[in-house]
Amino acid sequence: MKKLKIKTGDTVRVTAGDHKGSEGKVMLVNLEKNKAIVEGVNLVSKHEKPSAKNPQGGIVKKEAMLHISNLSLIDTKSGETTRVSYEVRDGKKVRVSKKSKEVI
Secondary structure, X not given: OOOOOOOOOOEEEEOOOOOOOOEEEEEEEEOOOXXXXXXXXXXXXXXXXXXXXXXXXXXXXXXXXXXXXXXXXXXXXXXXXXXXXXXXXXXXXXXXXXXXXXXX
């Protein structure tokens, strides 16, 4: 299985599609589908039946998944998008920003 370089909790920017330029925090990553849910991005309307959790029912806004290839990690130091590499530092494998060379 392929290892993804974007993980839950990372701040990302959408680089392609209808939501290009939007930023948000990754809430969930699905390894099998190579997709992620980003907070506040790609909202879709979904009709829900009344239930104990939602007694009114009706139309609810939810985040839909985006493909990982359309997301780019934001460097915490510079605030720009960056690529990710892996290095061994102090005997541990860590993610490193290509632009700032800092550990993510």
